[in-house]
Amino acid sequence: QKEVEQNSGPLSVPEGAIASLNCTYSDRGSQSFFWYRQYSGKSPELIMSIYSNGDKEDGRFTAQLNKASQYVSLLIRDSQPSDSATYLCAVKGSGTASKLTFGTGTRLQVTL
């Protein structure tokens, strides 16, 4: 059973702080890693993807991947109240059909 694990939270950070969200996965053959943001009652939307070890930055978001440790994280700098949402980690394992395995998500609350 391929698993993706996240702390369900809630993770509470003050406005302007850095939010750090973490994800571990079990399938060593996993190739691609994604972070989706999901607002309450809405569908998931992709905010970051990462394929190689190291960091990938996009605006206030940085994704970090360590395949040896089977660990991927998302940092959100200068957190805003609009960042309050559930963040889903998704992993594309070895194999075909682009199937993703999702974690249960971490709920982030950015407080004023």
Added chain:
Amino acid sequence: NAGVTQTPKFRILKIGQSMTLQCTQDMNHNYMYWYRQDPGMGLKLIYYSVGAGITDKGEVPNGYNVSRSTTEDFPLRLELAAPSQTSVYFCASNPPDTRGVNEQFFGPGTRLTVL
């Protein structure tokens, strides 16, 4: 482009009834997926399709059926609805992998309650 559309948005079923959740995408994507999301949980893959005429089971297929007669449409059929099928159902699609790139585009979801 409308992207991925789903109908209905909400539905209440009685135990034992059946229904079809509709999903259509206008992006000419080969790959399509059906997920369910229970409260406070992640997405569980029900069925997926890599092209017209080809479907396969995901993680939680029991109680569901799918068909894929065209590239655009991927309906999900519930037979003999049970309370355990109360959930939010999302349809998603993406084009074939390009160097591992795999952004799945999601529809708005169907909220189903079985009483």
